[in-house]
Amino acid sequence: MEHKVAVFRKEHFNAAHRLFCADWSDQKNMTVFGPCANPNYHGHNYELVVQVNGMPDAQTGFVINTKDLSNIVQEEIISRFDHKNLNLDTTEFKNLNPTAENIAIVIYNLIRPRINKELDLKIRLYETERNFVDYPA
DSSP, rough: OOOEEEEEEEEEEEEEEEHHHHHOHHHHHHHHHGGGTTTTOOOEEEEEEEEEEEEETTTTSSSSSSHHHHHHHIIIIIHHHEEEEHHHOTTTTTTOOHHHHHHHHHHHHHHHGGGGTSEEEEEESSSSSSEEEOOOO
């Protein structure tokens, strides 16, 4: 009998961003993105939940060592995005609108190469207590 298990790691980072499309007028950006289009940026206290699903190893009993997962998240995500302006300070969002959806996809793509291919990976990103995204859906 197979026993697939989900392992979760929760992390936190703070970052500023601005949602806007450079090809649009300021008025259209404000209409679509509201205060999130503020030219002086705004910030969020992001909550990140990384989920790894798989079969526990026969010897260790781990799906993934949570210390290893924590190190991956710290190295790939927290050190890259915490206390940064996503639009100005990161290469990932120089030409990509830093919506919660896009941030989750970027996080997934940064972490995926460091997780065993036999394991499933899912990212949940809370932008606020009431707004969050999952990737993949």
